[in-house]
Amino acid sequence: MRIGEIAALVGVTPRAVRHYHQSGLLPEPARRANGYREYGVRDAVLLARIRRLTELGLGLDEVRGVLADDEGRGLVEVLEELAEDLARQEAEIRTRRERLSALLDEARAGRLPADGPLSPELTSLLAGLGELPESPMAAKDRQILALMDVVVPEEERARLMGLMEGAAEHAHEVYPLLDALSGAAADDPRVAEAARVLADCLPDELGVNMPTGAPGEAGSSDTSLADALFADLAPAQSAAIHLAMRLVRERREGGR
Amino acid sequence: MRIGEIAALVGVTPRAVRHYHQSGLLPEPARRANGYREYGVRDAVLLARIRRLTELGLGLDEVRGVLADDEGRGLVEVLEELAEDLARQEAEIRTRRERLSALLDEARAGRLPADGPLSPELTSLLAGLGELPESPMAAKDRQILALMDVVVPEEERARLMGLMEGAAEHAHEVYPLLDALSGAAADDPRVAEAARVLADCLPDELGVNMPTGAPGEAGSSDTSLADALFADLAPAQSAAIHLAMRLVRERREGGR
DNA sequence: GCTTGACCTTGCCGCAGCGTCAGGGTTTCT
DNA sequence: AGAAACCCTGACGCTGCGGCAAGGTCAAGC
Numbered sequence: 001m002r003i004g005e006i007a008a009l010v011g012v013t014p015r016a017v018r019h020y021h022q023s024g025l026l027p028e029p030a031r032r033a034n035g036y037r038e039y040g041v042r043d044a045v046l047l048a049r050i051r052r053l054t055e056l057g058l059g060l061d062e063v064r065g066v067l068a069d070d071e072g073r074g075l076v077e078v079l080e081e082l083a084e085d086l087a088r089q090e091a092e093i094r095t096r097r098e099r100l101s102a103l104l105d106e107a108r109a110g111r112l113p114a115d116g117p118l119s120p121e122l123t124s125l126l127a128g129l130g131e132l133p134e135s136p137m138a139a140k141d142r143q144i145l146a147l148m149d150v151v152v153p154e155e156e157r158a159r160l161m162g163l164m165e166g167a168a169e170h171a172h173e174v175y176p177l178l179d180a181l182s183g184a185a186a187d188d189p190r191v192a193e194a195a196r197v198l199a200d201c202l203p204d205e206l207g208v209n210m211p212t213g214a215p216g217e218a219g220s221s222d223t224s225l226a227d228a229l230f231a232d233l234a235p236a237q238s239a240a241i242h243l244a245m246r247l248v249r250e251r252r253e254g255g256r
Numbered sequence: 257m258r259i260g261e262i263a264a265l266v267g268v269t270p271r272a273v274r275h276y277h278q279s280g281l282l283p284e285p286a287r288r289a290n291g292y293r294e295y296g297v298r299d300a301v302l303l304a305r306i307r308r309l310t311e312l313g314l315g316l317d318e319v320r321g322v323l324a325d326d327e328g329r330g331l332v333e334v335l336e337e338l339a340e341d342l343a344r345q346e347a348e349i350r351t352r353r354e355r356l357s358a359l360l361d362e363a364r365a366g367r368l369p370a371d372g373p374l375s376p377e378l379t380s381l382l383a384g385l386g387e388l389p390e391s392p393m394a395a396k397d398r399q400i401l402a403l404m405d406v407v408v409p410e411e412e413r414a415r416l417m418g419l420m421e422g423a424a425e426h427a428h429e430v431y432p433l434l435d436a437l438s439g440a441a442a443d444d445p446r447v448a449e450a451a452r453v454l455a456d457c458l459p460d461e462l463g464v465n466m467p468t469g470a471p472g473e474a475g476s477s478d479t480s481l482a483d484a485l486f487a488d489l490a491p492a493q494s495a496a497i498h499l500a501m502r503l504v505r506e507r508r509e510g511g512r
Numbered sequence: 513g514c515t516t517g518a519c520c521t522t523g524c525c526g527c528a529g530c531g532t533c534a535g536g537g538t539t540t541c542t
Numbered sequence: 543a544g545a546a547a548c549c550c551t552g553a554c555g556c557t558g559c560g561g562c563a564a565g566g567t568c569a570a571g572c
Contacts, residue, residue: 001480001483001484002480003465005480005481009403009407009480009481010406010407011406039484040484040487040488041396041399041400041484041485042399042488043397043402043486044403044481045402045403048402048403048405048406048407049266051406052373052374052406053373055352055358055398056352056355056356056359056373057349057352057411058471068456069319073457076304076360076363076364077362079356079359079363080360082356083353083356083357083360083461086349086352086353086356089349090346090349090350090353093313093342093345093346093349094346096312096313096342097339097342097343097346097367099312100312100335100338100339100342101312101339103335104332104335104336104339107331107332107335108332113368117308117312123382140297143297143298143301146301146305147265147297147300147304149304150267150304150308150388151266151304155432198504209441224257224258224261224265225257225261225265225300228257228295228297229297231296232296232297246444
């Protein structure tokens with residue numbers, strides 16, 4: 001047999017057969033006078049074994065190991081390992097499929113969130129927030145929430161979003177005040193007012209994992225994110241939020 | 257934020273972030289004076305979107321497509337395609353897992369076949385054949401059967417193995433005769449006897465997809481395999497089998 | 513005898529999504 | 543001042559082949 005024939009027989013491509021030669025899985029057979037490879041039955045049998053093993057999902061080097069190994073002992077071992085591997089893969093794919101179909105349902109029913117697929121908690125939170133008038137600050141806030149959605153681990157998420165739920169009701173009061181500060185300096189007189197209103201509608205517990213005030217200072221799990229958040233705002237806005245944080249913290253410590 | 261920070265925040269490696277830059281998924285941010293990349297909130301949000309999409313199983317170019325696409329329309333499309341893809345993958349993995357676990361059961365319970373995992377039909381056939389005394393011809397036959405197991409399409413297999421089942425009962429008569437011919441010339445007198453016995457225990461239907469006689473002649477789906485099979489035998493053996501085939505064919509046509 | 517088409521040969525690049533050096537520089541802590 | 547922990551660019555590696563280039567060979571048809 002020539003290479004095309006044995007390949008068709010076993011159901012692989014000639015290229016694959018040559019690849020197996022090159023990687024030492026299948027020994028090179030004798031050549032005809034013209035340089036063509038001439039395959040016999042033994043080669044076909046071996047090639048068939050290789051194909052059966054690869055079809056099961058073994059890698060080529062695992063196949064090599066199984067073939068080299070004298071009969072059996074190693075094979076069970078490898079197969080068990082492979083079974084675990086496949087189980088893992090299947091579970092992984094299934095979770096992805098579930099998440100995906102949930103997402104598709106949501107996308108086809110309502111409309112999908114602008115920043116891509118989000119957790120259900122956040123989706124419902126944003127749904128409540130979505131009816132507010134246009135506001136640059138609100139847009140930024142939504143982005144930040146989307147970020148938190150990824151950053152915060154799953155078990156924390158429900159708690160955190162629950163805290164936000166309360167604040168969301170007062171959003172229509174707070175966002176305009178903050179928007180008004182977009183061009184203002186850090187010592188603008190409206191900063192104090194905005195901070196007071198903001199602090200009033202934030203729950204005490206929120207202060208726990210918030211930065212203490214000065215940029216770069218410890219107190220949060222990652223200060224770099226906080227720094228970046230504040231850097232993204234106008235000076236007066238970031239001043240107002242810093243101040244609000246301090247008010248919340250003082251309120252919590254005072255009421256303790 | 258520096259690259260390590262944003263990467264840790266979103267849960268990817270810095271290398272992945274740089275890779276996204278390189279492939280145009282995530283725009284390169286401004287640099288600090290020392291050449292370090294400086295990331296802001298917008299970058300983190302984008303990176304989080306990218307990660308969510310890739311975690312769903314999208315390829316990077318699909319992600320790029322979704323991001324480039326102005327909101328939504330293309331996304332549902334891509335997601336649906338992906339859902340199909342995942343369904344296919346899961347089914348594929350599940351079949352492999354099933355075959356594998358069947359194999360593992362068999363391997364742990366009895367002993368696993370020497371030529372690797374085989375179809376259940378062939379396995380049972382070989383089980384019946386396995387109790388014969390040692391015979392070089394039998395060994396070759398087993399290899400050939402293993403080969404047929406791969407070559408023959410699934411729907412044919414049961415039928416073919418059924419045919420063989422009848423022949424297997426007479427194996428203890430035939431193999432010794434053929435083994436005795438291993439060193440003989442093609443015109444050995446024992447050839448005719450062996451052919452007669454062999455033909456007697458082969459069913460009529462077997463002749464249908466067998467070669468007509470002369471090497472290289474048409475009449476089988478792949479003559480090259482038949483040629484190789486005969487080339488693998490001693491001259492007297494191949495002569496005996498050729499003759500047996502002719503006898504079977506004549507018998508079938510005579511009795512028709 | 514010549515062409516055509518279907519084979520065969522070797523060799524090398526490409527793929528996805530990064531991991532992992534190598535060979536530098538910077539900042540920061542001690 | 544030295545070490546640890548970052549950052550930079552650039553390049554190769556991995557899996558299992560697919561595909562192409564640039565030929566050589568063989569059987570059949572004109």
